[in-house]
Each structure stands twice: as structure tokens, then as C-alpha cells.
Amino acid sequence: MSKTRHVVARVDDVPPGTRKKIAVAGRDIALFNLGGAFFALGDKCPHESGSLCAGKVVGLAEADEPGRYRLSRDGEFVKCSWHGWEFGIRTGQSWCDPANTRARAYEAGVERGAALVKGPYVADTFPVAVEQDYIVIDL
Amino acid sequence: MKVPYPGAIDCDLHLPLPGMAQLAPFIDAFWREQFLTRRIDRMDFALTSFPARTPLGAREDWQATREGETPLDKLRREALDPHGTRIAVASILHGAIGLYNDDMAAVLCSAVNEHMARDWLDHEPRLRGSILVVASSPEHAVREIERVAPDERFVQALTLVMGDTLPGKRALWPIYRACEKRGLALAIHAGSLYRQAPTGSGWPSFHVEDYVGQSTAFENAIVALLAEGVFNEFPDLRVVCLESGFTWLPTLLWRLNKEWRGVRQEVPWLDRLPSEVVRERVRLTLQPVDAPPDGVQLRKTLAQIACDDMILFSTDYPHAQFAGEEALPDGLPDDLIRKILIDNPMASYPRLVAEKKGGRP
Amino acid sequence: MNAPLVDTTASQRLAFVDCDIHPIQRSLADLFPYMSARWVAHAKSIGPHIRQGLSAMQAHPRMMAAGQRADAYPERGGPPGSDLALMQRQHLDNAGVEIGMLVSLSKGGMEERNTEYARVLSHAVNDWQIEAWVRPEPRLRAGIVVPQEDPEFAAKEIRARARAIPPSGK
Known part of the structure; x- marks a missing residue:
């Protein structure tokens, strides 16, 4: 089945470091702005379906040895709001079990409104203006 | 079943x-005089955890010594030869x-270790x-480990699962460092x-509660060793749980x-x-x-432990x-029997590994 | 003629009440006559269950003979305080004790974790004090031992013992 590109939000609606929960074609999606780049994850933790969008965006806790704590990759992970499992925002992969435990990741991008009005985009929830930038995701 | 072939460890x-x-x-x-004048020499030094007369204590048919038999003869007859x-x-x-x-504890531990050797x-x-150590005083424990360690016949340092503090605590790390070294x-x-x-939640009334609760204590110990970072800090340290049981392991690993x-x-x-760390670094003895x-149950549990080592x-x-x-x-597969009897022990104690390499008996 | 205020010719004797004398069993078997067969069996197999790491000794060994007079070990064996004849000779007669109160610290169920066994032990120790000490030696008085964390039983034991007629009939 071929993917459909959906226009889901104005770029201004999701400033860097924030996230927004959106509904697309009956699915809840967590949309993240990571330093100007957009990433979309199914808003459903693969563990027990908790909302990722409602979780905290965090860095990666590491240690070179017991008792020596370090935080790296600031803001690149989201902790599920229910049990605290960590998922990489870029990939949806869990940190603990990247191969098998992952949130659904969707391709997200930015398009000018001028390009969007030509179609074949689906923008069912709000009007698209030519001069605005929009976040689109493939679903 | 009986041990099927010679060579068990x-x-x-x-x-x-x-x-x-x-x-x-x-x-x-000095201490001989202390023990004499304080009548400490009359005391039996039995630990509450090992009540001598309970049905689970010394096996009845092993209590009598035959005439003319030394304690070592008895050990050979009852425990080694069969x-x-x-x-x-x-x-x-x-x-x-x-x-x-x-200080007193350390002196007695040294004496016990010397008695073991001689x-x-x-x-x-x-x-x-096994080097008996005063875990409540890492300073003494380390000194004793260093003292005894040149005797290659000692292969482990011995502590109890419930001491002054959880086995993972960093105050105890000097002991672990000495063991590893x-x-x-x-x-x-x-x-x-x-x-x-x-x-x-306080003091149980009955021995059975203390006895059954040992497995919980071992779970706590393993979690503490992991969480405190003992396995990170001491990458070559092996932990052997004695009289711990092991069928509780699958649920612990899963959780x-x-x-x-x-x-x-x-x-x-x-x-x-x-679970990977535990499987690599922790060993548990078979009995009890x-x-x-029913061997079926046991095989299921071993499959859940998912590690033959x-x-x-x-x-x-x-x-x-x-x-x-x-x-x-009953119920152990043949290849696992061999691992349990010989291969696993030989791979688990660094000094037995060294013996094997050095070709010593 | 004035009589002296104090008759200095009368013989004088200092007699006193010793409020803290510790009797002890030679071994736990001394208590068996005061325990049911079921609890004797328990004592022989399961044994004590207490709140310390060493089951039959102090974890802080005292400086003198487990805290006792080193010259009080009876010749026939057993711990100090386990031999009435020695206690009479060494202490009651020697010091002129008129009344000696027994404080039976050991094996009185005070440290036993098994509630029912603790009751049995304290009851047995109370019987044993009367039979082994107070009856043969009228100068001695028994002190009721109870498991102090078991107030219901303790109160019952105290009431029962307090109502009992003293063995000397006094």
C-alpha cells in the first residue's frame, strides 16, 4: 500500500525542544522538534501503550564507572509517561532493547505551503496558506 | 541419581x-590468654543460622564417627569417595x-583458616x-585475604548473605578488590x-521462615551487586552463591x-x-x-534460566x-550433568582455571 | 546506774537481702520435667530461635567468664549459678544472705522468637525455680520470668504465680 503524505502542523506550532500530539488518519502521533528537525513517533509505547508525547524529553544517562554519572545527547530521548522506558526520538528505538522494542517511527519533513496546495497532500484539519511552512509526515 | 562418573567438583x-x-x-x-581468662574457649561459636539439631541440619546417618576413624577419614568415607x-x-x-x-573476630578467622590449611x-x-573473613570490617578482611592468598589451595573468600550490610555496598569493595586481584x-x-x-518487616517466629527467606536474601544480594556496580568495578570477580537454591532465578532475571x-x-x-551480567558473573551451587x-519441572526451570554455565x-x-x-x-540432561559436575566449576573459580592451565591436579 | 545505750556485749550479725542472684540450668534438660513431651521434642530437635547471630553465646564475650565469677564454676560441671550447694557455700552462707531473690535470666523465653515455645520456657523456668531452688533452700525467693513481648500470657502467668501459695508456707 502506498503511503499518503499528510500535512499535520505549522512549523511555528512546534518550536525546537517541544513536541505536539497530533491525530492522523485515526492514529495518535507524537511530533518532536529536535533542534529544528522534525521526528514523528506513534504515540504509543510498545510496552503498554502509554503516551510518549506525555513523557519527558531527556538526555542519555551514562556512567564510565559506578558512581560517575554523565548526561549526553541532550534532548534526544523521550521517556514514556508510564514506566519510564527511553526511546530515541530520531529512530523510535528503545535504548534498552533497540532491536526488538521500538516505537513506530514515521518520516517527517517540512514543506512550503506553496508546494502543498498543488497536492497530492491530505490536509484535512486546517487550511494551508501559501506563505507558511508546514510539517508533513508519510503514513 | 548418583554421580555417574568420577571427577566431580x-x-x-x-x-x-x-x-x-x-x-x-x-x-x-595475647589472644590465647584472652580466650582462656574470659572463658571464651568454652564457647561453641555456633551460628544461629545453622541450628545443629534441626531436621535439616547434619544428616542423621552422618552423625556417628566409626571407631578409630579420624574426622578426615569420615569426610572421605561420607563426602568424597561416594x-x-x-x-x-x-x-x-x-x-x-x-x-x-x-579484632577478636579477625584473629579467630585467621585461626580457622590456618586450621583449614594445616x-x-x-x-x-x-x-x-575458603577464606573465612570478617566482612563487617573490610580492613581486617582484606588483610586476611592478603595473608592467606599465597596459598593457592584457597579458592574463595567466604561471607554470609545477610551480614551488616547488603553485599553490593561500596564500603565492602576493598574485599572484592582483594578477591579480584x-x-x-x-x-x-x-x-x-x-x-x-x-x-x-521484622522478626519471624519460626526457623522455617528464616530458612525459606534465604532465597529472598540471595535475590537482594544479586540485585545489590548489580545495582551498586560491583560487576562493573570488578570485571574479573566471580560470585558463587552457596546453599542459595536456584529455581527462583528465572523470575528474578525477568523482573x-x-x-x-x-x-x-x-x-x-x-x-x-x-540477566546477561548475572549469567556471566554469578554461579549457584546445586544442593539444596x-x-x-519430578525432573520435568526442573528441566522447565533450567530452560527458563537459559544458561547452562x-x-x-x-x-x-x-x-x-x-x-x-x-x-x-533426576531429570538433568547428560550434557548438563557434565557441565554441572566438572566444566562449570572448572570455569568459575579463577584459581581452578589457573590450575587447569598450569596442568596441576 | 546508767545502762549503756547500746548493748555492746550482744553478738552482732549483718544480715541482708540480696535482690539479684542468677540461677541457671546446668543444661536445658533441667527444664524438661516441666515441659510437655511435645515441647521437649521441640527443644531437642528445633531448639532455640533467637535474635542474634551466635546461638549459644554472647556476641560480645565479657571480660570475666561470661560476666560471672570465675570461681563459681561448679566442680560437677555446668555454668556458674547452676549448683545450689555451691551457691549456698560460696554466697548464701558466706555472705549471710537472709533472703535471696532469684533473677533467672537465661532460657526464660524472654529472647525466644517462637511465641508458644517462649511461653513453655517461661512457665518451665518458673516451675524449676520453685522445685530446684526455693523448695530445697528456703532463703531463696523466685522471680517470675515472662516473655515480655507477650503481655497476655505474661499477665496470666504473673497472676497464676502470684496466687500460688509460697512453698515455704510463709
Whole structure:
């Protein structure tokens, strides 16, 4: 089945470091702005379906040895709001079990409104203006 | 079933508690006088965790000594020969470790270790020793490990699972550092010093509660070792759980892995599946087998443990864990029997690994 | 003629009441006559269950003979305080004790974790004090031992013992 590109939000609606929960074609999606780049994850933790969008965006806790704590990759992970499992925002992969435990990741991008009005985009929830930038995701 | 072929390595065998007369040659003049004048020489140094007369204590048919038989003869007849044992890691659970005076405890531990070397290891080449240490005083413990370590026949340092503090705590790390450096395994034996109640909710009324609760204590110990970072800090340290049982392991491993996913940021040095670390670094002795005699159940549990390297053969002599010479539970696959009896022990104690490489017996 | 205020020719004797004398069993078997067969069996197999790491000794060994007079070990064996004849000779007669109160610290169920066994022990120790000490030696008085964390039983034991007629009939 071929993917459909959906226009889901104005770029201004999701400033860097924030996230927004959106509904697309009956699915809840967590949309993240990571330093100007957009990433979309199914808003459903693969563990027990908790909302990722409602979780905290965090860095990666590491240690070179017991008792020596370090935080790296600031803001690149989201902790599920229910049990605290960590998922990489870029990939949806869990940190603990990247191969098998992952949130659904969707391709997200930015398009000018001028390009969007030509179609074949689906923008069912709000009007698209030519001069605005929009976040689109493939679903 | 019986041990099917010779060569077994018995990883948990207990020698009788020496009396003060046997220890006296290994105690200096000051302490000998202390023990004499304070009538400490009359005390039995039995630990509450090992009540001598309970049905689970010494096996009835092993209580009598035959006429003219030395304690070593008796050990050979009852514990070593029947199973074709090639190596037996022996320990002496002496109440010295229950004393509050660390100096006195350390002197007695040294005497017990010397007694082990001179009165047992010197006379029976199949035996290997455990260094009894005062875990409540890492300074003393390290000194004793350093003192005894040149004697290669000692293969582990021995502590109880419930001491002054959880086994992972960093105050104890000097002991672990010394063990690692000297190629000694850290042996954690069932039992409590009763420095605090043996449960998190106070004092049970009955022995059965203390006894069954040992497996919980081992779970706590393993989690503490992992969480505090002992396995990170000491990459070559092996931990051997004695008289721990092992059928509780699958649920522990499962929960560890599960909870780790949510709370691992608290212990970020724990940077891979906890179950993998436990499978690599923790060993558990066979007896007492805490499974029904039906081999089907046991096989299921072993499949859930999903690691053939962890279980080490033990008789737990002279405790009453099996009848006759049936030291192995039924239902074990043949290749696993071999691993439990020989391969796992030989791979688990750094000093046995070294012996093997060095071609010594 | 004035009589002296104090008759200095009368013989004088200092007699006193010793409120803290510790009797002890030679071994636990001394208590068996005061226990049911079921609890004797328990004592022989399961044994004590207490709140310390060393089951039959102090974890802080005292400086003198487990805290006792080193010259009080009876010749026939057993711990100090386990031999009435020695206690009479060494202490009651020697010091002129008129009344000696027994404080039976050991094995009185005070430290036993098994509630029912603790009751049995305290009851047995109370019987044993009367039979082994107070009856043969009228100068002695028994002190009721109770498991102090078991107030219901303790109160019952105290009431029962307090109502009992003293063995000397006094």
C-alpha cells in the first residue's frame, strides 16, 4: 500500500525542544522538534501503550564507572509517561532493547505551503496558506 | 541419581567446627590468654543460622564417627569417595564472624583458616579452602585475604548473605578488590549474622521462615551487586552463591530486565541486560535443589534460566539434602550433568582455571 | 546506774537481702520435667530461635567468664549459678544472705522468637525455680520470668504465680 503524505502542523506550532500530539488518519502521533528537525513517533509505547508525547524529553544517562554519572545527547530521548522506558526520538528505538522494542517511527519533513496546495497532500484539519511552512509526515 | 562418573567438583562441603583446642596453635599469646581468662574457649561459636539439631541440619546417618576413624577419614568415607569427587571446595562456618569485636573476630578467622590449611588441606589433596573473613570490617578482611592468598589451595573468600550490610555496598569493595586481584571467587553462603531482622518487616517466629527467606536474601544480594556496580568495578570477580537454591532465578532475571528498562538512568553503569551480567558473573551451587523431584519441572526451570554455565555441583555435606548417594536430582540432561559436575566449576573459580592451565591436579 | 545505750556485749550479725542472684540450668534438660513431651521434642530437635547471630553465646564475650565469677564454676560441671550447694557455700552462707531473690535470666523465653515455645520456657523456668531452688533452700525467693513481648500470657502467668501459695508456707 502506498503511503499518503499528510500535512499535520505549522512549523511555528512546534518550536525546537517541544513536541505536539497530533491525530492522523485515526492514529495518535507524537511530533518532536529536535533542534529544528522534525521526528514523528506513534504515540504509543510498545510496552503498554502509554503516551510518549506525555513523557519527558531527556538526555542519555551514562556512567564510565559506578558512581560517575554523565548526561549526553541532550534532548534526544523521550521517556514514556508510564514506566519510564527511553526511546530515541530520531529512530523510535528503545535504548534498552533497540532491536526488538521500538516505537513506530514515521518520516517527517517540512514543506512550503506553496508546494502543498498543488497536492497530492491530505490536509484535512486546517487550511494551508501559501506563505507558511508546514510539517508533513508519510503514513 | 548418583554421580555417574568420577571427577566431580563439589563446590559446597562443610568441615566440622574446630574447638578452641584445635585453633589454639594458630592464635597468638595475647589472644590465647584472652580466650582462656574470659572463658571464651568454652564457647561453641555456633551460628544461629545453622541450628545443629534441626531436621535439616547434619544428616542423621552422618552423625556417628566409626571407631578409630579420624574426622578426615569420615569426610572421605561420607563426602568424597561416594561421589568420586576430584576436588571439593570446603568451608568452615565458624561463629567468629558473628562477634562484634572485629579484632577478636579477625584473629579467630585467621585461626580457622590456618586450621583449614594445616589440619585439612595439608592432608587431603582433593580439598580446596575458603577464606573465612570478617566482612563487617573490610580492613581486617582484606588483610586476611592478603595473608592467606599465597596459598593457592584457597579458592574463595567466604561471607554470609545477610551480614551488616547488603553485599553490593561500596564500603565492602576493598574485599572484592582483594578477591579480584588474588583470583579468588567471592562466596556468599546462606545465613545471617542477625545484625538486623532477616526480613524487611521484622522478626519471624519460626526457623522455617528464616530458612525459606534465604532465597529472598540471595535475590537482594544479586540485585545489590548489580545495582551498586560491583560487576562493573570488578570485571574479573566471580560470585558463587552457596546453599542459595536456584529455581527462583528465572523470575528474578525477568523482573531485573523489565525494571531496568524503566529505571536504568538511576544506575547508568548498568548498561546492558542485567540477566546477561548475572549469567556471566554469578554461579549457584546445586544442593539444596529447590525443585520437586519430578525432573520435568526442573528441566522447565533450567530452560527458563537459559544458561547452562551457572549451576555448580555441591553436596552441601553434612546437611541433609539428599538420601543415600543420590547427590544429583533426576531429570538433568547428560550434557548438563557434565557441565554441572566438572566444566562449570572448572570455569568459575579463577584459581581452578589457573590450575587447569598450569596442568596441576 | 546508767545502762549503756547500746548493748555492746550482744553478738552482732549483718544480715541482708540480696535482690539479684542468677540461677541457671546446668543444661536445658533441667527444664524438661516441666515441659510437655511435645515441647521437649521441640527443644531437642528445633531448639532455640533467637535474635542474634551466635546461638549459644554472647556476641560480645565479657571480660570475666561470661560476666560471672570465675570461681563459681561448679566442680560437677555446668555454668556458674547452676549448683545450689555451691551457691549456698560460696554466697548464701558466706555472705549471710537472709533472703535471696532469684533473677533467672537465661532460657526464660524472654529472647525466644517462637511465641508458644517462649511461653513453655517461661512457665518451665518458673516451675524449676520453685522445685530446684526455693523448695530445697528456703532463703531463696523466685522471680517470675515472662516473655515480655507477650503481655497476655505474661499477665496470666504473673497472676497464676502470684496466687500460688509460697512453698515455704510463709
